[in-house]
Amino acid sequence: MTLKKVKELLQAEVVCGESQLDEEVTFAGGSDLMSDVLAFGKPGILLLTGLTNRQSVRTAEIIEAKALVYVRGKKPDKEGIELAKKIGIPVLSTHYMMYTSCGFLFKNGLPGVSLLREKEDEK
Amino acid sequence: MKNKENVLSQHYEINGGDFSNAGNISTQIKETLKELGIRSSLIRRAAIAAYEAEMNVVMYAHQGQFQFSLTPSTIHFTVKDLGIGIEDIELAMQEGYSTATEELREMGFGAGMGLPNIKRNSDQFQISSTPGKGTFLDIFFYLNQREK
Numbered sequence: 402m403t404l405k406k407v408k409e410l411l412q413a414e415v416v417c418g419e420s421q422l423d424e425e426v427t428f429a430g431g432s433d434l435m436s437d438v439l440a441f442g443k444p445g446i447l448l449l450t451g452l453t454n455r456q457s458v459r460t461a462e463i464i465e466a467k468a469l470v471y472v473r474g475k476k477p478d479k480e481g482i483e484l485a486k487k488i489g490i491p492v493l494s495t496h497y498m499m500y501t502s503c504g505f506l507f508k509n510g511l512p513g514v515s516l517l518r519e520k521e522d523e524k
Numbered sequence: 525m526k527n528k529e530n531v532l533s534q535h536y537e538i539n540g541g542d543f544s545n546a547g548n549i550s551t552q553i554k555e556t557l558k559e560l561g562i563r564s565s566l567i568r569r570a571a572i573a574a575y576e577a578e579m580n581v582v583m584y585a586h587q588g589q590f591q592f593s594l595t596p597s598t599i600h601f602t603v604k605d606l607g608i609g610i611e612d613i614e615l616a617m618q619e620g621y622s623t624a625t626e627e628l629r630e631m632g633f634g635a636g637m638g639l640p641n642i643k644r645n646s647d648q649f650q651i652s653s654t655p656g657k658g659t660f661l662d663i664f665f666y667l668n669q670r671e672k
């Protein structure tokens with residue numbers, strides 16, 4: 402699913418990374434707890450979160466998320482946006498709540514991150 | 525910095541409560557490992573462990589020192605802090621156990637997954653602590669080992 406499609410489905414606003422909306426995501430995960438994200442996140446994930454501080458972007462950077470979606474109409478704070486721009490992670494903001502956002506994406510064919518531990522060397 | 529045994533060695537200071545710089549160390553280490561051509565899955569594991577360790581110092585200690593060294597066979601982190609320390613390490617190591625305050629939880633911390641994440645992502649991990657004094661972590665990653 403392209404980020405453009407994600408944007409449409411969630412009626413989201415693009416906070417940054419407009420030029421990267423043609424990129425594809427193949428799975429997603431959502432959490433407001435950063436250590437949970439670090440435990441389940443995998444490279445390329447579309448990460449949905451309701452946290453708005455800089456750490457949410459940091460965490461996305463560390464797990465090498467493809468893009469970030471802030472739910473419940475939130476946006477990262479200024480520091481967060483700057484960091485997202487710097488590392489080149491597109492950021493969307495939707496007014497839908499977490500459950501609804503995930504539901505829309507799942508229903509339209511974007512699966513959740515697998516709970517199985519990553520298979521070796523994705524390289 | 526270079527010396528005979530270590531390919532590289534880096535020292536960082538961490539200030540307790542300094543959330544705006546939290547994460548910088550792991551990002552820098554990640555960059556360094558990337559430049560050195562370490563395989564990406566290992567870099568990711570190391571970055572996660574570094575980040576969790578760094579965050580715990582920011583969350584629970586006044587002051588900390590993060591030492592990163594790289595030898596031809598290992599990535600090695602030691603993280604030493606002056607802080608409240610941990611009474612019951614076995615308990616602290618359990619997934620979901622957290623003493624994070626409401627304030628920290630609102631910031632997205634307190635899943636009680638930090639120490640378990642460090643353990644899971646590293647190849648060797650040791651923790652010791654003196655309540656009221658501080659905590660010490662010793663974390664290794666083996667470069668020449670097959671992925672776990």
Ligand SMILES: Nc1ncnc2c1ncn2[C@@H]1O[C@H](COP(=O)(O)OP(=O)(O)OP(=O)(O)O)[C@@H](O)[C@H]1O
Binds near residue numbers: 435583636639640659
């Ligand atoms: N450096 C430290 N100094 C003092 N106490 C610590 C330290 N690191 C961890 N702890 C204690 O161990 C508990 C578990 O730590 P852990 O990192 O696993 O989870 P957390 O920090 O509470 O939440 P999370 O890391 O998931 O955001 C903490 O809540 C805290 O009580």
Ligand SMILES: [Mg+2]
Binds near residue numbers: 436579
């Ligand atoms: Mg922690």
